Amino acid sequence: SALTQPASVSGSPGQSITISCTGTNNDVGGYNYVSWYQQHPGKAPKLMIYDVNKRPSGVSNRFSGSKSGNTASLTISGLQAEDEADYYCSSYADSSTLPYVFGTGTKVTVL
């Protein structure tokens, strides 16, 4: 089933925010295969973090990822207006029914 994320997180420009992504031992906790995607309204998702804490080229170093146990986290530092978007985590899952699972999604609002 879907990984659990908070429905919304907000912060002021320049602040740091963290989005959590909670799974189980069979997905987030069992593998270093967590990715994070940013999606602006009406647009396709964009890969921001992969393999827990790696950044694709071209992604700002204001975005960072980590994991502890069954919970992964995405931190956005120095929050900017253009960071306002939906964010989804994803993970490999040791499951024959749904081996690729996404999080429920978090709406980030820049106040």
Add this chain to the structure above:
Amino acid sequence: QVQLVESGGGVVQPGGSLRLSCAASGFTFYNFGFHWVRQAPGKGLEWVAFILFDGTNKYYADSVKGRFTISRDNSRNTLYLQMSSLRAEDTAVYYCAKEKYFDVLTKFYSPLDSWGQGTLVTVSS
């Protein structure tokens, strides 16, 4: 640069069929596996299907298994999703997405580093 362009979406009646295409350019198509991911209106992302770089392995979400078929034509640099027995709950924007790397452990999972713009499928009478 990498470009993925989906087509084939539209309105279809429940029980009907539709074939989506995803035309790729800007990279060596046959070296990469691909996924289809969908997003129902106002909802989150849902993984649908995966095909290995050479087409020999395919995986499906339980929600579409037996109704959807993923395939590819490496000579045409094109990915497909044949959808049949469509239901109202299949209504969504369908995205094709390219894997970032081949994972030797799972032979399946990869971050998705390039996505198409999506094509809307509406199942309604």
